[in-house]
Amino acid sequence: MYLALHIPxxxxxxxxxxNPAVVDRPCVVLGIRGEGEPQEKLPVIAINQRARDxxxxxxxxxxxxxVRCPDLSVVxxxxxxxxxxxxxxxxxxxxxxxxxxxxxxxxxxxxxxxRRKPLGDSLDALELEDTVIWHARARTPDLAHLAAIHxxxxxxxxxxxxxxxxxxxxxxxxxxGQNLVDRLELWGQKTLGDFxxxxxxxxxxxxGPEAGRCHDLLNGKICRLLRLHRPPDSLAQSFDCDDGIxxxxxxxxxxxxxxxxxxxxxxxxxxAARSLDLQLQMDAxxxxxxxxxxPEPQSQVEGMLPPLQTFxxxxxxxxxxxxxxxxxxxxxxxxxxxxWFGKQLPQPERWAETLAKLEALVGSGKVGIPVPVDSYxxxxxxxxxxxxxxxxxxxxxxxxxxxVPLQRFRPxxxxxxxxxxxxxxxxxxxxLNGPLTGEIKEWRGPFSSSGDWWQAGETWQRLEWxxxxxxxxxxxxxxxxxxxxQLDGVYR
Amino acid sequence: xSASPIEILKQQMRxxxxxxxxxxxxxxxxxxxxxxxxxxxxxxxAISEVIPAGPVSGISLLVAGLLGEPVESCPxxxxxxxxxxxxxxxxxxxxxxxxxLLWVRCATGQQMMRAAxxxxxxxxxxxxILDSTGLSAAELSRIPASSWxxxxxxAERNGSRIVVISTYQMVPCASLRLTLSADLSLxxxxxxxxxxxARLKPASSALRRxx
Numbered sequence: 001m002y003l004a005l006h007i008p009x010x011x012x013x014x015x016x017x018x019n020p021a022v023v024d025r026p027c028v029v030l031g032i033r034g035e036g037e038p039q040e041k042l043p044v045i046a047i048n049q050r051a052r053d054x055x056x057x058x059x060x061x062x063x064x065x066x067v068r069c070p071d072l073s074v075v076x077x078x079x080x081x082x083x084x085x086x087x088x089x090x091x092x093x094x095x096x097x098x099x100x101x102x103x104x105x106x107x108x109x110x111x112x113x114x115r116r117k118p119l120g121d122s123l124d125a126l127e128l129e130d131t132v133i134w135h136a137r138a139r140t141p142d143l144a145h146l147a148a149i150h151x152x153x154x155x156x157x158x159x160x161x162x163x164x165x166x167x168x169x170x171x172x173x174x175x176x177g178q179n180l181v182d183r184l185e186l187w188g189q190k191t192l193g194d195f196x197x198x199x200x201x202x203x204x205x206x207x208g209p210e211a212g213r214c215h216d217l218l219n220g221k222i223c224r225l226l227r228l229h230r231p232p233d234s235l236a237q238s239f240d241c242d243d244g245i246x247x248x249x250x251x252x253x254x255x256x257x258x259x260x261x262x263x264x265x266x267x268x269x270x271x272a273a274r275s276l277d278l279q280l281q282m283d284a285x286x287x288x289x290x291x292x293x294x295p296e297p298q299s300q301v302e303g304m305l306p307p308l309q310t311f312x313x314x315x316x317x318x319x320x321x322x323x324x325x326x327x328x329x330x331x332x333x334x335x336x337x338x339x340w341f342g343k344q345l346p347q348p349e350r351w352a353e354t355l356a357k358l359e360a361l362v363g364s365g366k367v368g369i370p371v372p373v374d375s376y377x378x379x380x381x382x383x384x385x386x387x388x389x390x391x392x393x394x395x396x397x398x399x400x401x402x403x404v405p406l407q408r409f410r411p412x413x414x415x416x417x418x419x420x421x422x423x424x425x426x427x428x429x430x431x432l433n434g435p436l437t438g439e440i441k442e443w444r445g446p447f448s449s450s451g452d453w454w455q456a457g458e459t460w461q462r463l464e465w466x467x468x469x470x471x472x473x474x475x476x477x478x479x480x481x482x483x484x485x486q487l488d489g490v491y492r
Numbered sequence: 493x494s495a496s497p498i499e500i501l502k503q504q505m506r507x508x509x510x511x512x513x514x515x516x517x518x519x520x521x522x523x524x525x526x527x528x529x530x531x532x533x534x535x536x537x538a539i540s541e542v543i544p545a546g547p548v549s550g551i552s553l554l555v556a557g558l559l560g561e562p563v564e565s566c567p568x569x570x571x572x573x574x575x576x577x578x579x580x581x582x583x584x585x586x587x588x589x590x591x592x593l594l595w596v597r598c599a600t601g602q603q604m605m606r607a608a609x610x611x612x613x614x615x616x617x618x619x620x621i622l623d624s625t626g627l628s629a630a631e632l633s634r635i636p637a638s639s640w641x642x643x644x645x646x647a648e649r650n651g652s653r654i655v656v657i658s659t660y661q662m663v664p665c666a667s668l669r670l671t672l673s674a675d676l677s678l679x680x681x682x683x684x685x686x687x688x689x690a691r692l693k694p695a696s697s698a699l700r701r702x703x
Contacts, residue, residue, distance in 0.1 A: 346616055350616065357610050361603060368594070371582065371590060405556050406583075407581065407626060467678075471547065472548055492548065492551045
């Protein structure tokens with residue numbers, strides 16, 4: 001099944017984007033000839049609905065159109081705006097499927113056979129700024145094209161027999177040259193149905209092979225291959241919000257729409273997304289950026305949306321979001337059987353969502369795999385993401401100094417300590433306040449450490465003791481110059 | 493000396509109705525029983541609770557015993573540590589051991605319970621450790637008993653093993669409760685971790701099976 005999307009009055013819509021003041025008036029686009037050619041009796045090449053209502057037709061000379069409608073607005077063609085509009089149409093089509101053809105600047109044809117899910121209501125939601133989208137589905141790309149460009153058949157799923165009432169001049173949009181259509185009109189043919197009733201053999205003998213091809217095309221006997229559109233190399237997309245988005249629901253809607261385009265582009269290259277980069281530009285300035293690593297390569301919206309949605313739900317945004325940027329890192333889609341002997345997560349796609357929810361609950365950077373850092377500085381470690389990052393180990397090997405794991409106080413608890421001087425060192429005697437107090441029964445230490453002495457302002461030096469209070473509690477006590485005592489943690 | 497009639501009757505009743513008497517497969521602990529803590533020590537589909545017998549009973553060695561001292565790093569974490577008071581010290585473990593752990597750093601008891609609910613319902617990693625030892629008694633008292641029952645139901649559904657490390661008995665629906673007593677002192681800091689793990693004396697409380 002093929003789907004064709006069409007923007008009616010394409011040139012007028014594009015031209016009116018540069019002339020918004022005349023949108024509500026009858027407008028025509030004038031066909032300006034090239035340099036050196038006579039510029040008299042320039043033809044009208046496109047009209048809007050209001051001009052059509054006034055009785056003007058395409059191809060009329062301008063003076064005739066002005067006689068019919070004196071307040072007609074004449075706008076020049078805008079090739080750049082037409083290109084932009086065409087790109088918007090292609091982008092919309094990419095959200096529906098990866099295999100598409102730019103049949104004409106105003107028509108895009110898609111092959112729906114590569115879609116995994118039915119279209120459902122997604123066609124009704126198609127819209128572009130200042131215009132409507134006509135669409136039709138048929139068994140061949142050309143039938144879908146013909147059906148989409150006529151208002152009577154738009155929105156329908158058609159067979160070749162349904163095209164019979166359409167006017168014959170539509171045939172000109174799928175064949176090269178106008179001679180055949182002109183000759184058929186001279187024969188008194190008015191509709192496609194009239195043409196389809198003619199005997200094919202005799203038609204070919206009289207009018208040549210092109211007429212036979214047209215006959216086959218209208219009868220659904222030719223299903224040509226699409227000239228596939230190659231999507232841009234970059235997967236990056238931006239969405240500029242006219243009015244800033246302040247609530248979650250429209251934000252998720254926009255992200256979902258961008259993901260549909262991304263899924264189409266990924267599908268056309270047979271790739272999958274390994275990670276997603278989402279940036280939200282705020283109205284008041286500033287930017288919120290987040291890279292979300294997916295546990296398994298994903299090429300479908302259903303696999304990519306949940307982690308992004310969880311991230312968006314966890315955001316607390318003060319102002320409005322003005323622009324969204326979405327990009328993806330790609331990899332090959334997983335087509336192979338899973339590893340036999342390695343451990344795998346049972347539901348990796350759910351795992352990413354759970355991790356995102358955990359981060360939303362406890363805060364960014366507080367969920368992950370702890371990695372001790374090769375440093376003597378107290379409480380130095382990294383938390384690496386649970387998925388995505390390579391399990392790179394630091395060069396530090398086992399340097400576990402104490403067999404009993406410490407339970408840290410974060411931040412360390414400042415305490416008052418009774419102490420004395422022994423051999424040029426302070427020596428703790430009792431912990432006077434804090435979570436655990438009492439006379440110190442036994443000591444282990446002091447362990448002196450220092451670091452970063454080569455960096456001005458970051459030098460540190462400390463003395464550490466493992467102490468046991470009379471109450472039998474085991475603690476780690478530290479002293480830092482000039483007179484700062486603190487409890488680093490407890491051994492339970 | 494022959495057993496009294498009442499003892500014989502009790503024995504017969506225990507054999508006939510083992511569930512009513514809270515009998516379970518006995519788990520051997522301590523020296524001579526291999527590693528003191530293994531995954532299978534704790535029952536699946538259930539919550540186990542580990543509490544200390546004294547101020548320095550070596551309860552923090554539980555995580556060390558579970559992680560072990562692997563020589564190679566694993567690609568995926570195997571345990572989830574939901575750290576109620578953000579007290580876990582990565583510096584006390586080797587990088588390879590840390591790689592077996594997914595660390596969730598919570599700040600309150602409420603966060604700890606919600607995080608546990610998320611990971612247990614996720615079901616990707618089935619061994620979940622909840623460390624509540626750093627939380628205050630007031631914070632712990634705010635956790636309703638129904639939360640634990642909810643966790644237990646989730647564990648039953650997903651086949652999870654939940655181990656709660658706490659300073660006192662607080663999980664009403666625990667299927668296994670271990671009390672650790674090692675009575676550590678500073679002299680023990682010169683021993684190896686294996687020696688200390690071997691010295692741990694877990695004692696299981698007889699609990700009625702809650703079905």
